[in-house]
Amino acid sequence: MALRRLAGQWRVASTGLAAGLAATGLGVGVAYCEDPRGPSFDPEALERGAAALREINKSPYAKKVIELSKQQEITKAQEAKTKQAEFEAYAKQSQVDVEKVRWEEQRKMRQQDAQTKAQLAQYEDELARKRAEFEHNKQRERNAELVQLQLEAGRKQEQEKLAIAAQIEAERQQTEKFKADLEKQVQREKALAEAEGRIKENRENEDVNRRQLQLKLEEDRKRLVEAINSVFSNLGQGAAALLTDRDRLVTSLFWVTALAVGVYSAREGTKVAGKAAERWLGTPKLVRETSRRKFWQRRGGPGEKSIEEVRRDFSDIILPGQLHNHVRALAAVTANTKRHGAPFRHMLFYGPPGTGKTMAAKRLARTSGLDYAIMSGGDVAPLGGGAVTQLHELFDWAEGSRKGLLLFIDEADAFLGQRGANMSEGLRGALNAVLFRTGDQSRDFAVVLATNRPGDLDPAVIDRMDEAMEFDLPGLAEREKILKLYLDQYIVKAGTAEGGAGSSTRIGVLTRMGLFLRGRKGSADVIATRDIDDALIQEAAEATEGFSGRELAKMVASMQAAVYGSRDAVFTPEIMRSVVQVKVREHLQRQAFAQGLHHRIVDVHPNPTQTPSTDEPSRGQTGSGSQ
């Protein structure tokens, strides 16, 4: 009891002391009066505390009370610490929760962001697609307009061309008519003058002529009467003698019969001999072109050729180096073959059209001193069953050649294709005839087959070929050389007597001068050239990739025609470029047709006078047509 009271007093004392101290030292929280002028010191609490202390001091349990009180305070302090720890743990947990919530919020935000971005991208994509579609439609419209414009331009040019052609035709007809009228008038006047002269002459000699005519008629009459008289008297005497003499009658009958038989045999014999002669001396029907002359036209054979001559012979055939050397070497080999009486070698030339196969074969024959004959495989099929006879005639004729003959068979695949069930009897016979005649090595003829499709040939035919050479489309360097060759022939030498091979180097020299003017007074066909140089020729060669030698030759011939069609007949870079442009378009169109793409390539000619529609060279062309 006493302890409890002491404890109560201790509490009072400690509270009072604390309040008093607080009021004196820090003085705001515990002891303050409610004076509106501010906090003031309250001594009562301190006094109460002091009184309580005094009372405690007096008690015998004072120490214990203090100990107890200390214990209580420690316990409280520990409780407070525990609470603080709990509170801190709670605070940390709350912090973790807050972090969790914040992280969750951020995740949601990010998700939302991503979603928004995806929507935005989709929207932008949609917009881009719509924009592209819009632009595409616009472009299509523009293209359609362009095509329309080009079509109209093409139509206009066609009309202009037609109008010019019609005008030229009308002028030509007018000139022709004028010429014909003039000729008619001259003829009439000439005839009139002649008739008048004759009439005058007759009139003057009328008496003399009449007398001469009368005399002649009188003489003729007398001769006739005498002849009739003598024939009848002879016949009468002969008939009387025959009828009286039996032997003479029999002999006469014998001779008359012998005469009739003789006449008949002579007639038939001549026919047979003619046929035989034609067979040996004439040219077989299958031969389209030959250098072999009839026997009465033959002169001495060509002498041996020097290397320089052989090189010159081949200088206008532009082939890649290796092939060129091969063909030249073959020419030399063939020439030696004939000289030494060795068998000839048969050859196969294959490659795209217009790459110089025929040209090389002819040159090979010429250089090696052989005759040549050209036939086309396409001519065999229409002969049907007669093809075999014709082919045997051809080979007989070839064997009759004194110099040896190079038989060039163009389009060989047309009748020497692989044997199959659908091959006609005629073609099968023709193939067999060729196989039979070429089965053994020949000392009289060499066969050169040319084809664009070597794969179609019968294996037995290929087996008979000793050499096979591929003639490919010309590369850039070859195209440049071919262009120079034909520019030299068709432009530089146009209208002059010069021409032929061996001059291709000249254009190089001339064009390096940059400006070359060539002109002969009085010769309308001579062409002047301006600013045509190597760079321009190279440009044309680059633009004409895929062209064959034939296409290039024709292109240059078109340039010549364009120059002649122009007002001042000067060959300029503009004319050259415009013709190249047109020819490249035509080439592409041909290729498209070949591939079955029948689309129209709109052709816009910058100047109708510079874009000749014909492929053939016009007046003044100096190239050799047979090549």
Ligand SMILES: Nc1ncnc2c1ncn2[C@@H]1O[C@H](COP(=O)(O)OP(=O)(O)OP(=O)(O)O)[C@@H](O)[C@H]1O
């Ligand atoms: N390599 C070339 N060098 C010079 N000119 C060439 C060349 N190739 C072709 N040509 C020109 O093309 C023309 C036709 O050539 P050629 O008749 O020799 O061709 P091809 O290969 O026999 O053609 P195809 O297979 O159509 O019969 C020649 O006359 C010549 O003008």
